[in-house]
Amino acid sequence: MVIRIWQFLLRKMSPAAFAAIGVFLITVFALFIPPYIGMADNGDYARILNGLYVKDPTYVSQYFGYFIKTYGIFQNFNENSASIFSTQSFFIKTATLLNQLFHPNTDTFDIRYQAGMYLILYTTAIYLFTEALTWKMSNKLGYLVATVVIFILGDTGYTAYFNSFYGESVVLIMSVFMVAFGLLLYRKRYNDYLMIVLFVLSAIVLTASKQQNAPVGIIVAIIGIFFVYIRKRGMYRIVTTTLLISLLCVGVGTYVLIPKEFVNINKYHAMTRGVLMVTDNPEKTLESFGIDKQFAILKESEYFDAYTMIDLDSELLQTEFYNKYGFGSILKYYVLHPTQAGQMLNLAARDGFSIRPHAMGSYEKSVGKPFGAQTKFFSGYSLLKDNFTPKTFGFVLIWILIIIGLYMPSFITALRKKLWRNAIRLPLIVMLIGIGLSGIFVSIIGAGDADLAKHEFLFTLIFDLVSLMTLVDLFAKRLWIQEEVESESEPRIVQGVGGVMHA
Template sequence: MSVVDTKMKQKPKWTVFLRFATPAVLASAGVLAITILALFVPPYIGMADNGDYFRILYSNGLYFNAPDYDSQYLGHFVKSYGIFQYFNENGATLSSSQSMFIRLSMWINQLFSPSVFDIRIQAALFTLLYTGAVYLLIEGLTWKLKAMQGYIIAVIAIFIFGDTAYTAFFNSFFSESIVLTMMIYLFAAVLLLYRNRFNDYVLIGIFLISGLILTTSKQQNAPVGVIIAVMSILLFFVRRQRPFRVLVASSLVCVFAAGIATYALIPQEFVNINKYHAMTRGVMLQSEDPEAALESFGIDKQFSVLNKSIYYEPFTTIDVDSEILQNHFYTQYGFGKIVAFYATHPEQAGKMLDLAAKNAFTIRPPAMGNYEQSAGKAFGAQTNFFSVYSDVKQALAPKTFGFIVIWMIVVIGLYLPSFISAWRNKNIREMLRLPQMLCMIAMGLSGILVSIIGAGDADLSKHEFLFTLAFDIVTFAVVADAIQGSLWNNMSVQKSQTISHSA
């Protein structure tokens, strides 16, 4: 028997367990197990359709095949859909990276059933991607960390990211499932670059792919591409090699262009819907004098009759698609004018921001049920299975924009000393943490601002998903760094690894 074998036998069994069951493995396995129980074991948990599914379904070759589908809107989750067998005359109503995942899921589904699509195929695909994202996130936060500290962080990760308020989106056609998965990949890629863990070129590849998919997942995310590109410029200086810098520069340009293209490709129909709500559920909603507010845009004050109305109402004072509105209402303002209006009316802007803050910590939209009709649950019933975190967060988080401002200041203040220290030592890799946090915060804020400027208070709890996710990721990272004592100091990268060493 060799000396090595003898030493292996002498090691306690728990050390062998620690070698393979790392905190990252524990966290990802825990999230995977909980998600499987929630989404793939009866009663299945998913998300009811709020009326938006048709935008992405028909153009991708799917259709509603349940005879009573309309009666299940908002109340019940539906897992089966028909697959067009012949010519599909429905063109794309929007451009989204979501189509890529639907098409892939359909291809896998048709290996088993050519005519009926089971949404759980898509859920399985997202679950696997999500498990990988959680693994990379925890690996970046716990690498070279003491075992006990690492396992504490892993348990917290399961508590937050295994919450069914998040994972229920996988059993739906809402793009939030893509936002959830890709945002974690994006954060993990930069975190691992900061830790100098894994291959830098592979991590930049993950950064690029997740950034592109995240930005193009929905029109609301158009500013995300610009934010990622601008806030991640420091990545260019991590290494001096020309191939690396060319790859980073190309990646930033691609993500920036994706943001611009996503905005440019917004269909005019959706522009009108958002503009309608921006005025009726935004500008006029919080104005003490709606008629005067309209006149400041050059709009006839008689349109104040539309105050607080919704575009989709079956019976309206004026047809929302009429030439009257098209020529005398929609054409009189754009989102730039709305921004200028709020800038000159800070009190009204503050009311809208506080209104947004009331919904900024809600993960699960309150309007949509989670169960199939066959489960026998009440219409609109939502699951309580592994949802403690989302319930506590919604109940206890302060519902004012002032709290969000304080949160941002605290996060920046915690990471600023280590950034300054790394800057003085000319260690670019260690400088990545603060810009990474700022990028996530900026993306979260864009979710709030785009929502209230672009659509008022219409469906705020769902539109602000980007912020609530950014809040959780950043806050979780702060807690993890506090556990390992690295808030004020860079502990993960050796001091000798300056830019000259990585060149």
């Protein structure tokens, strides 16, 4: 009986719907049924909370160890605002309004309202992404692809972020949306104008969700030039060009709006947890930056250490340390010292395949789990990836070369035949790889090895999305062929019952 019902559902349900429903049900079970799964605060929540405050007096003692799901809502004037500019604030405020809509007489915010809002968006993104992957594919292969999508993107390593105030939730959702819209545009699945608008809008929200994502807008805007040429009509090209310029401005603006406080924190870690950590002669290295060698005592220290050898916010440190270098000079140092750069890149690769940071616990304290305990529920993919993926940057380079090499023949053929829409597949892949690499480079140049696993979330997500796209194209035998898409200027000719007709 169960088998018959299952067979009936598969006949009536598309692979995209199957993937979306599968991810939805698994996430509901994980995040909304006790014991609730979420992520503990590592101290970052204070940067983004606006209109909310911590009610639990033992909150600080639960940092890293326990997930907390309830917060207070300011009822009167709140003199505190989010200390960073982020599109994440919009989602938090929307979730707060939903909470108050259903509970108008309470001053408590339940983070599961945010998780529910994120889940609806994520389910939609999963549907569109799977639809793009399985378009014109046989049902048998389509359901197999949908199952793999559930296994990878339904992993609680990803979805546990919804029950937290980390920006990775927005990064996850908007990245899947962006890739989905890019693939749907490539396959001409829906209206081109709608797809390009939603593609750029997703990229804008992604770019402005975290300061370290500023390069995303710049990368997408530059490589997105290829998208301009898929239609010949002037209006489409004007709209696309305008959108890409806007995205470029958002990328630049996101970088410019980074508060000085966080610039200094990141610069401190970039030097103490980066440059000084991998050099054999910290004194000489500091002198190459024009910094007094006595600051070598700061090697491997962290900005948030309970006890520091010097006031890290002092005027002395500002003038004699922070002002002596910038991200450009650190990049130059790594270029001139490839051995040290290689060490940092391998450190990045070591943590670049961990979806869920090991430092943050998954459970509420009331559950009775040990401090920092993490769930294993539907974590098969994240555990396999963390334990069996080679932890070297050389592996990352080999992966990039294989991906580009597989897609290059069809790209060259499309250019030769002037099939401009078919030609955007490789640029889309290169765009995503560039975004992933930016997650690595920005992390190590901007903050050394401080909290690398979390800072490299964008890379590990892009790795999964690109690998999944490539494997699907490989098994569907679409890597080296020119997929049939409807041309804007040439009507599609089909054979009707009464003869030839134009569609």
